Amino acid sequence: MTEATIELAPxxxxxxxxxxxxxxxxxxxxxLVTAHPHVDEALVAxxxxxxxxxxxxTRRRIRAxxxxxxxSGVLVVRGLPLDVELPPTPSVGGSVQRTTTRAAxxxxxxxxxxxxPAAYRQEKGGALVQDVVPVPGQEAFQGNAGSTELMLHxxxxxxxxxxxxxxxLCLRADHDRVAGLHTSSVREALGLLPATTRALLGRPVxxxxxxxxxxxxxxxxxxxxxxxxxxxxPDVRVDFAATTAVTPDGQAAxxxxxxxxxxxxxxxxxxxxxxxxxxxxxTLHGRSAFRPRYDGADRWLQRTFVLNDLRRSRxxxxxxxxxxxx
Numbered sequence: 001m002t003e004a005t006i007e008l009a010p011x012x013x014x015x016x017x018x019x020x021x022x023x024x025x026x027x028x029x030x031x032l033v034t035a036h037p038h039v040d041e042a043l044v045a046x047x048x049x050x051x052x053x054x055x056x057x058t059r060r061r062i063r064a065x066x067x068x069x070x071x072s073g074v075l076v077v078r079g080l081p082l083d084v085e086l087p088p089t090p091s092v093g094g095s096v097q098r099t100t101t102r103a104a105x106x107x108x109x110x111x112x113x114x115x116x117p118a119a120y121r122q123e124k125g126g127a128l129v130q131d132v133v134p135v136p137g138q139e140a141f142q143g144n145a146g147s148t149e150l151m152l153h154x155x156x157x158x159x160x161x162x163x164x165x166x167x168x169l170c171l172r173a174d175h176d177r178v179a180g181l182h183t184s185s186v187r188e189a190l191g192l193l194p195a196t197t198r199a200l201l202g203r204p205v206x207x208x209x210x211x212x213x214x215x216x217x218x219x220x221x222x223x224x225x226x227x228x229x230x231x232x233x234p235d236v237r238v239d240f241a242a243t244t245a246v247t248p249d250g251q252a253a254x255x256x257x258x259x260x261x262x263x264x265x266x267x268x269x270x271x272x273x274x275x276x277x278x279x280x281x282x283t284l285h286g287r288s289a290f291r292p293r294y295d296g297a298d299r300w301l302q303r304t305f306v307l308n309d310l311r312r313s314r315x316x317x318x319x320x321x322x323x324x325x326x
Contacts, residue, residue, distance in 0.1 A: 013065075013070050013072055013074060013075050013076065014075075014076045014077075014078065015058070015061045015062075015075060015076070015077045015078065016077075016078040016079055017055075017058065017077070017078065017079035017080065018079075019079075020055075021055040021057065021058055021079075022079045022080065022081050023081070024054070024055050025054060025055065025058065025080065025081055025106065025109075026081035026102065028050050028053045028054055028105075028109065029081065029102045029105035029106050029109065030102060030105075031050065032046050032047060032050055032100065032105040032108075032109070033100050033101065033102060033105055036100050037099065037100055038098060038099060038100060039097055039098055039099065039100055039104050039108075039127070039128050039129050040128075041321055041322065043100055043104075043105070043108060043128075044108060044112070044116075044117055044128065044322055047105065047108040047109045047111070047112045047117075048112045050109060051109055051112045051113050054109060054113075058077075059113060061075075062075070062077075062110060062113045062114065062277075063113060065114075065277065065279075066113075066114050066115070066308065069279035069282060069283070071185060071187050071188055072183065072185050072187075072188070072266065072283065073183070073185045073186075073187065073278065073279035073281075073282040073283030074183050074185075074266075074276060074277065074278055074279070074283055075276075075277040076268065076274060076275070076276055076277075077110070077274070077275040077277070078273065078274050079273055080106050080169065080273045080274070080275055081102060081106065081273070082102060082103050082106075082171060082272055082273050083101050083102045083103055086171055086172060086300075088296030088297070089133055089172055089296055089297060089298045089299070089300040090131050090133050090300070091133060091134070091135060091136060091294050091296075091298070092135065093135050093138065093145055094124050094125065095124075095130075095131035095133055095135075096124050096125065096127030096129065096130050096131060097127065097129040097130070097131060097302060098127065103169060103171055103302055104129045104302065106169065106275075107129055107167055107169050107275075107302060107304045108128065108129070108304065110167060110275065110277070111165075111167060111304050111305075111306045114164075114165050114277070114306045114308060115164060115165070115306045115307055115308030115309070115310070116306065116307050116308075116310040116322060117304055117305065117306060117322055118161075118163065118305050118306065118307045118310070118313070118322050118323070118324065119305060119322065119323050119324070120156065120159070120214070120305075120323070120324050121323055121324065121325045121326075122211075122214040122326075123156075123211075123214070126323035126324075128304060128322060128323075129302055129303070129304055130144070130302065130303045130304070131300065131301075131302060131303075132144040132168065132300070132301035132302065132303050133145070133298060133299065133300050133301075134146070134147040134290075134292035134294070134298050134299065136292075136294050139292075142241040143211070144303070147179075147289060147290050147291065147292050148289050149286070149287065149288055149289045150182075150286040150287040151239075151240045151241040151286055152182060152184055152240050152258070152261055152262070152265065152284040152285065152286040153238070153239035153240060153241060153242070153284055153285070153286065154236065154237055154238060154239060154280050154281075154284055155278075155280050155285075155305065157208045157237050157238055157239040157242070157243065158208040158209065158210040158214075158221060158239070158242070159210070159214075161307065161312065161313040161316060161324060162237070162280060163280050163305035163306060163307060164279075164280055164281065164306055164307055164308045164309075165277055165278065165279060165280055165305070165306040165308070166277075166278045166280050166285065166303065166305060166306075167275060167276070167277055167278075167303065167304045167305070167306065168181065168270070168275065168276045168278070168285075168301050168302075168303055169274075169275045169301060169302045169303075169304075170270035170271060170272050170273065170274050170275075170300075170301055171272060171300040171301065171302060172272060172297065172298070172299060172300040173269070173270065173271055173272065173299060174290040174291075174292070174298060174299035175291070175293055175297065175298070176290065176291060177269060178269070178288065178289075178290050178291075179269065179270075179287060179288055179289075179290035179299050180267040180268060180269045180287065180288040181267065181268050181269075181270055181276055181285060181286075181287060182265050182266070182267050182285060182286040182287060182288060183265065183266055183267075183268075183276075183278060183283050183284065183285050183286075184261040184262070184264055184265035184266070184283065184284050184285075185264070185282055185283045185284075186227070186234060186235075186236040186261070186282050186283070186284075187233065187282055188264040189257070189260045189261050189263075189264050190232075190234070192260045192263070192264070193256065193257065193260055194256075197253045197256050197257070198227060198231070200249055200250055200252075200253035201225065201226040201227040201253050201254070201257060202225050202226075202227045202228070202231075202234075203225055203250065204222075204223045204224050204225045205223055205225075205245055205246050205247050205250040206223060206224055206225065206226050206238070206243055206244070206245050206246070206250060206254065207221050207222075207223050207224070207243070207244055207245075207246060208221060208224070208237075208238070208239055208242050208243040209221065209242040209243075209244075210242075223246060224237065225237070226238045226243070226253075226254065226257065233282075235281040235282065236281070236282060236284065238254070238257070238284070240258050240284075261284060265286075267288065270301070310322075
């Protein structure tokens, strides 16, 4: 994986807020903080209504990304307002945001512009805003608590209702400014794959293990295809730390896909106030390694998932809420 800091996409998949737009965004977020002190269903309802109060240019660009996420499948939003003072970076496993802050409100406002915020009960207790921070003793973990290189993956690739979008908002960069968000789009990789490899990846001969926290028996996970949908613009569903093929030719195709996605991957080192929105159907994401110090000033992202058709997961959401129970 290249460590060069490069643009995520050719063209204009970067939205930079003007000072006036950032101030307007902050005013809307702060009203939500005052009205809804807890990150819960009431805050989501408030954010859904308050979305219309955001600057029109911001709303148009985010909604346009929902319709067409572009070649990279990533939209970077710069200049978002954060809380004036941040507490120390959390350093415990399962850390989440339960109290409404300006950053949490910002995340949920953007999420409501893309669809509906969603979470999974088995993952961090179903919190709608989750901390992505390094945890002592988990440095080598292939997940959000680690600090080793995180392999490319679609979020919750094993799940029938994986997120449509993953939102990652930077609150604090790492000390050495080396941690990079890796993204890689199947739209950029597809033309580098032979037709025979594409065909193999379209067969249901791949199995993706679920994290132990989800309580799934990985041995019983159904076999699925890695590429689905339109052959010229397919969806991709894979986690290179957890997906394996049940046939030798399938594994060879999976290895080739990994090689090609690594070759076209792009890296951006996120700074405070920068939000990356990843289209989880066409783009994988990962992270470069960094060295945490566990001194309260480590790298801190906050994460929210979005489903753009909440109805499809209705049988997983008791009470028609935003948390999937299984």
